Amino acid sequence: MIPRHFLYFLALILASSSAFAVINPGLQPSDLYLRYGVVLALKVTTADAEKRVAQLELTRVLKGDFAPKKIELTLSDPEILDAFDLIGSGSEIIAYVGSGRQADKLCFYTGGGRWQIGTKDPKDPSLWLWTQDLDPKKDGTGMSGTFNGAIERLVEMMDDMAAGRYYFPAVPAFQFGDDLPIGHFEKPxxxxxxxxxxxxxxxxxxxxxxxxxxxxxxxxxxxxxxxxxxxxxxxxxxxxxxxxxxxxxxxxxxxxxxxxxxxxxxxxxxxxxxxxxxxxxxxxxxxxxxxxxxxxxxxxxxxxxxxxxxxxxxxxxxxxxxxxxxxxxxxxxxxxxxxxxxxxxxxxxxxxxxxxxxxxxxxxxxxxxxxxxxGRFQPLSHDLDFDFKTDGKADGLTGACVFAPLWSPGQFDLVATAQYKLQWVGMRRNLLLDLIPYGNEIWEGTDS
Known part of the structure; x- marks a missing residue:
């Protein structure tokens, strides 16, 4: 079986155009799963920004025991009201509940690269208070070193963790040995x-x-x-x-x-x-x-x-x-x-x-x-941004490509090289998607 998340690129510091994305090898989603007593998959049924209240529905318990089927989430601080934009009717949330002696501690992910902190009512576990928005654009780090991809991918990872098939290494799964020269060629x-x-x-x-x-x-x-x-x-x-x-x-x-x-x-x-x-x-x-x-x-x-x-x-x-x-x-x-x-x-x-x-x-x-x-071929309409020109002029010098089951077994995605970037696209629910933004810091430049 080819693991769904094998495209995780390990780096201690991955430079970007606006900031540094620090990857914390000790605080990956698998670590959160192990540290917290309860892990929940939730869906937002309603979100009232004016009242700062969202109603959540429990879709499944991924770890531990949790009785309530409905949860009321209240945002306590109006200063972080913009975090409410990350949720809407039908959106998903992964929540981690109770860590060590902090039985009422909450850590949850709503997407957008931002993690959230809160507490549950010790007397009524269906009442949650949303207290902190860890926005890396504001505090510099947040929890971007844990996971900052699409919420759908984190849901998949936690499903995999619960099923015992999780694969998202925070340390190298293998190492390359020394180069082995085979021969010398006079031409490319x-x-x-x-x-x-x-x-x-x-x-x-x-x-x-x-x-x-x-x-x-x-x-x-x-x-x-x-x-x-x-x-x-x-x-x-x-x-x-x-x-x-x-x-x-x-x-x-x-x-x-x-x-x-x-x-x-x-x-x-x-x-x-x-x-x-x-x-x-x-x-x-x-x-x-x-x-x-x-x-x-x-x-x-x-x-x-x-x-x-x-x-x-x-x-x-x-x-x-x-x-x-x-x-x-x-x-x-x-x-x-x-x-x-x-x-x-x-x-x-x-x-x-x-x-x-x-x-x-x-x-x-x-x-x-x-x-x-x-048996006849026809082009599939799409709005993806492929560009296989070199220096904006020459055709056919880039574009080496391959189909492979990168995300899950039995489903082929495409990886193609352009002059300055690697492109990864796939078919999801009859939609053609650029999958790079849905991962976690998997963008990689290339001039191949």
């Missing part, structure tokens, strides 16, 4: 693949480069030996690399650029043979190519991105064998709306969970190409 590397090329159960390395592709087989104990020539791949140079079993013989076949090389032999006898399963024109002015199962028949097809042309698709003939068939027009990828005539990277993935392969094409303002029941 266009693509890298980690794959068990020789079938010995260990990951090997394929690096594509304009100065010549190279293959490094892992011989054991993280020791790699160059075997490019021994594998029959000497002298080729490509901008991209992909592996898949094209003919269902159990061997990993190679897509080097836009040429398919079939694997033959096993173990030390493994070699690759270049084929003409794809037309030679597919390799002309190539930007990037990858194996993609477009029609869900279990046989890998090929999608090609060509400079100034757009995306082309070639379908694997399957068990019958033979050359791949150009299906660009049949799949609708020859449409201007699908990026015909443009240049960019792409990534495959099931965007909307319907079991069909979709594509993201990193051009213009970002094309989310959704495959319909008829």
């Amino acid at each position: 590397i266009g693509g890298v693949a980690l794959y068990d090329i020789d079938g010995d159960g260990k990951l090997d390395i394929y690096a594509s480069s304009a100065g010549g592709d190279r293959v490094y087989l892992q011989t054991g104990g993280m020791k790699f030996t160059e075997k490019t020539e021994a594998l029959g791949l000497a002298g080729i140079q490509n901008p991209s690399v992909s592996f898949a079993d094209v003919n269902a013989d159990g061997r990993p076949d190679l897509l080097a650029g836009a040429v398919i090389h079939l694997a033959e032999g096993d173990g030390a006898g493994r070699r690759f043979r270049a084929t003409e399963l794809l037309p030679k024109a597919a390799a002309e002015k190539l930007k990037y190519a990858a194996f993609v199962d477009l029609n869900n028949d279990g046989y890998p097809d090929v999608v090609v991105s060509t400079l100034g042309v757009g995306l082309d698709a070639y379908l694997n003939p399957g068990a019958s064998g033979g050359n791949f068939k150009d299906a660009t027009a049949a799949l609708g990828l020859d449409q201007e709306a699908c990026g015909a005539g443009l240049t960019g990277y792409f990534a495959p993935g099931d965007w909307n969970g319907d079991g069909r392969t979709d594509l993201f094409y990193a051009v213009g303002n970002g094309l989310l190409l959704v495959q319909g029941a008829d």
